Amino acid sequence: MTRKPRLPQPDAFATVREWVFDLDNTLYPRDIDLFAQIDVKMTDYVRRLLDLDHTAARKLQKQYYRDHGTTLQGLMIHHGIDANAFLEAVHDIDYSVLSPDPALGAAIRSLPGRKFIFTNGDTPHAERTARALGILEDFDDIFDILAADMNPKPAAPTYRRFLETHGVHPERAAMFEDLPRNLAVPHQLGMRTVLIVPQNVKPVLDEAWEHEGHDAEHVHYVTDDLSAFLTSARLSSPGSAPG
Structure with a gap:
């Protein structure tokens, strides 16, 4: 290489x-892990939206991320979610880090x-x-x-x-x-x-x-x-x- x-x-x-x-x-x-907070909230959003357990929700979230560029894009394509509501929910994080x-x-x-x-x-x-x-x-x-x-x-x-x-x-x-x-x-x-x-x-x-x-x-x-x-x-x- x-x-x-x-x-x-x-x-x-x-x-x-x-x-x-x-x-x-x-x-x-x-290593500041700011995005890690967003990642957790995205998994939780998928879990609540589709009534999945944590493991299944995270697997689907990552599949959408890989296949569509973002979790949001996958959720919009397959589940017709409101983008603004999603963005507001997953960016409700602690910026003090x-x-x-x-x-x-x-x-x-x-x-x-x-x-x-x-x-x-x-x-x-x-x-x-x-x-x-x-x-x-x-x-x-x-x-x-x-x-x-x-x-x-x-x-x-x-x-x-x-x-x-x-x-x-x-x-x-x-x-x-x-x-x-x-x-x-x-x-x-x-x-x-x-x-x-x-x-x-x-x-x-x-x-x-x-x-x-x-x-x-x-x-x-x-x-x-x-x-x-x-x-x-x-x-x-x-x-x-x-x-």
Whole structure:
């Protein structure tokens, strides 16, 4: 297996002016377990909706997640649920587990050009998360599941919709994600791609399939330190502002 570079090569990001970030387990470390709270609530939602025991509900939840990109999409297709009610229920979580991340904020602010959050969650959740991290004001906009017309990553039309909505040029854009499969389309579109992995470098994801493609050609870089990576990316961008 070819080892992916962990820091940008000189000038690798020199032409990047549009920086696109996934939200959960990307802008904050996975071991904080914020998304784990959402995961628990999704299982409970499926359990109550379909009157299943916990084991059956979790199995179905994960099946929908794998097959449709999100649990929500699967529930909408197979059970016709109200998306807004689901999103409100599963994002009723404790954000106090997050703390401001000044280093990340400084790294994002120093990047040249525009910055976006592109999430399969909704905007209120993204805003609460980014605000708790102290980085909300560092982004130009948020593209959420509602803006995607409920069609989640990794669906190709959703990436194209994002690009068209915000006038993003893929050849001068970079995408940061914690799921390898969500980087396949950005690679095809011509974006630089960066996979965010846990700092302990151990497989901690619940589902083995989530690791699939981590060493594929559509993953250009791998890092367990987003702030350090962004700082290196800025230094490889001659037109960037001083940090």
